[in-house]
Amino acid sequence: MNEISASINEELLRYQAYRLQDLIAEMLKCCEGRKLYDSGKFALPYAELKCLMLFDGQRYLTVKGIAQKLEVAKSRVTKLVKGLIEKGLVEQIDDPKDARIKLISLTTAGQKKSEEIDAFQKELHRKILLQMDLGERKNMLSYLELLRSAMEAVKEDLV
Amino acid sequence: MNEISASINEELLRYQAYRLQDLIAEMLKCCEGRKLYDSGKFALPYAELKCLMLFDGQRYLTVKGIAQKLEVAKSRVTKLVKGLIEKGLVEQIDDPKDARIKLISLTTAGQKKSEEIDAFQKELHRKILLQMDLGERKNMLSYLELLRSAMEAVKEDLV
DNA sequence: GATATTTCGTTCATAATGTGAATATTTTAA
DNA sequence: TTAAAATATTCACATTATGAACGAAATATC
Numbered sequence: 049m050n051e052i053s054a055s056i057n058e059e060l061l062r063y064q065a066y067r068l069q070d071l072i073a074e075m076l077k078c079c080e081g082r083k084l085y086d087s088g089k090f091a092l093p094y095a096e097l098k099c100l101m102l103f104d105g106q107r108y109l110t111v112k113g114i115a116q117k118l119e120v121a122k123s124r125v126t127k128l129v130k131g132l133i134e135k136g137l138v139e140q141i142d143d144p145k146d147a148r149i150k151l152i153s154l155t156t157a158g159q160k161k162s163e164e165i166d167a168f169q170k171e172l173h174r175k176i177l178l179q180m181d182l183g184e185r186k187n188m189l190s191y192l193e194l195l196r197s198a199m200e201a202v203k204e205d206l207v
Numbered sequence: 208m209n210e211i212s213a214s215i216n217e218e219l220l221r222y223q224a225y226r227l228q229d230l231i232a233e234m235l236k237c238c239e240g241r242k243l244y245d246s247g248k249f250a251l252p253y254a255e256l257k258c259l260m261l262f263d264g265q266r267y268l269t270v271k272g273i274a275q276k277l278e279v280a281k282s283r284v285t286k287l288v289k290g291l292i293e294k295g296l297v298e299q300i301d302d303p304k305d306a307r308i309k310l311i312s313l314t315t316a317g318q319k320k321s322e323e324i325d326a327f328q329k330e331l332h333r334k335i336l337l338q339m340d341l342g343e344r345k346n347m348l349s350y351l352e353l354l355r356s357a358m359e360a361v362k363e364d365l366v
Numbered sequence: 367g368a369t370a371t372t373t374c375g376t377t378c379a380t381a382a383t384g385t386g387a388a389t390a391t392t393t394t395a396a
Numbered sequence: 397t398t399a400a401a402a403t404a405t406t407c408a409c410a411t412t413a414t415g416a417a418c419g420a421a422a423t424a425t426c
């Protein structure tokens with residue numbers, strides 16, 4: 049009896065694992081499409097767009113700081129910032145207190161564009177939530193949180 | 208009264224949208240890390256790995272077919288297949304019925320590697336599910352399905 | 367104060383992911 | 397038979413990213 053129930057359990061688990069894998073893959077694809085859309089809509093390579101969105105209540109950022117937030121190499125940030133400067137969205141000044149450091153900040157155009165992007169992204173997520181009713185939304189977020197925690201826990205063990 | 212409740216609702220929705228955006232971003236990051244891990248573990252660029260996993264019960268695939276499944280340009284597939292051939296994981300033969308077409312299939316080594324990857328990925332998702340109890344797993348999958356549908360519905364409208 | 371070490375940003379070589387136009391070859395339709 | 401369509405490849409280009417090497421400036425050590 050114990051063995052049979054264990055076997056059924058294993059079978060269910062296999063099915064659920066398959067389903068989870070599939071759902072995650074489809075969501076990833078969906079997010080990939082959204083990236084492309086955003087990138088086209090705002091005429092920015094997506095990495096530059098993400099970089100722009102880091103200035104959120106923060107007047108100045110450094111290359112190092114941006115690299116940490118984006119979790120990329122500093123050399124990558126140098127290139128991203130160069131692109132954003134060429135597009136007139138950010139500007140660089142030398143830190144008066146430390147000549148090694150360059151302080152990067154949004155221009156007026158950059159500020160405006162970042163607000164546009166932010167508004168668009170918020171609206172997008174709002175629309176997703178509005179596909180559900182109140183109770184579903186609440187539960188969905190809870191279970192998504194649960195999944196995220198589970199994924200991160202497994203990721204920790206992976207190393 | 209109606210106005211007040213509507214305003215509270217809007218406030219809640221804003222908070223939930225923020226939370227959803229955050230959760231999705233973290234899950235994306237987690238998946239990105241998993242891609243890197245898989246890629247390193249199986250000594251394959253991730254795109255080649257995905258390509259390898261398409262032979263699942265299917266003996267032969269064509270460049271066009273792979274391009275459709277991966278949703279990339281045919282020229283991309285040409286390069287991926289070239290890489291997999293160099294690694295001895297797939298092989299190409301001319302279709303005897305149509306000289307334009309090249310039939311691509313797994314080598315023995317490719318078959319073996321693809322099974323290894325499959326087993327590893329199944330185990331990974333199994334571990335994620337095992338972070339939860341039976342009821343949580345079932346609900347989580349339902350709500351993830353709901354989210355996926357909502358995301359795709361919104362994406363449809365986006366165009 | 368002089369020297370060694372660390373920090374910060376840049377440049378360069380390299381790799382992976384991907385598109386789209388042009389091309390060659392073969393098949394199918396007119 | 398000729399025109400059109402399908403299949404795969406090549407090439408130029410764009411984006412995302414890393415890591416080593418480097419120069420300049422700040423900090424620690426002697």
